[in-house]
Amino acid sequence: MTQAPQMQITPPVLAPDAAAAPLVSIRDLQMIFQVPGGQTVALQDANLSIERGEFISLIGPSGCGKTTLLRLLADLVQPTGGQILIAGQSPAAARQNRQYGYVFQAPALMEWRSVLANVMLPLQVMKVPGDRQARAREMLRLVGLDKFERNYPWQLSGGMQQRVSIARALAFDPPLLFMDEPFGALDEITREKLNLELLRLWRETGKTVIFVTHSIPEAVFLSTRVVVMTARPGKIEGIVDVDLPQPRSDDTRELPRFFEIATEIRELLKKGHA
C-alpha cells in the first residue's frame, strides 16, 4: 500500500486557539443571488460544524446550494449573511494560508502540460519553496499515477484524469479537501473503484473532506456524516451519522445498516421535496 509522503511545506500560521475550534464552523449562513426580475435564495440559515478528520458529504436535489456552499467556503463568493470560520480564520485568510484544495466535477487539466507539470502548477503559481517536482511526484504516487507523470491528460481515462486533479489539489498539503461531484461523470465501476481509493487516501493523509454528490450510495459509503439539503430555498434538512465500520470495503455495501442509512437519507430528501 502507498505510504503517505513526508510533507515539506511550511505549515501556515494559525490563531492560538485555532487547534481547539472545529476545523469548519458555519453559522446562520445565507446566500441570496440577485437575478433579473428577483432573487434566488441559494442558502438559508445553514449551520454546520466539521471536526478534523471527518468525511462529510453534501447531498440534495439540483439547485439546493451544494456548490454554492463549497464556493462560499473556498472564498470564491461572499455570503449575504452569517459567518464561516476555517481553522478559526475567515475563508479569505484560509485561502491565503492554503488551508484547502478544490477538486471540480471536470478535471480541468491543462492539455499541453504533462501530468507532472499539471500537479506542479499550483506550487509554481504560489511560488512554494522547495523541490516542487519531488513534491508533485509524491502526490502522484499517493493517487497511484507515478508511472504516468510524462503522459498528457488526453492520454488518460476520465478516472485517471480525476486522480491527477486530486493530486493537484493535495499539492499544498492542505488539511481540507473540497470535492464537487468529482466522480459524477464516470461509469459506476470506475466510480466505486475511485471511492475506495479516495477512502484509502483519506485514511493515510488524515485530511478532512467535504464532498458533493447526487448519489445516496456514494454518500453512505464514503462519509462519516451526510448533510442532506433541500431546494427553494436551499437549506440543510438534516444531518445523518454514518456509523458503518471503518475501513470500508466492497462488503460494506451489503450490510443491512448500509441500507438503513440510505433509507434515512432518502426519507429526508423526500421530506424536503414535499
Ligand SMILES: Nc1ncnc2c1ncn2[C@@H]1O[C@H](COP(=O)(O)OP(=O)(O)OP(=O)(O)O)[C@@H](O)[C@H]1O
Ligand atoms: N452566480 C449566480 N448567480 C445567480 N444565481 C446563482 C449563482 N450561482 C448559483 N445560483 C443559483 O443558486 C441556486 C443554487 O445553485 P448551486 O449551483 O449551488 O446548486 P447545486 O445544489 O450545486 O446544484 P447542482 O446539483 O445542479 O450542481 C440555484 O438556483 C442557482 O441557479
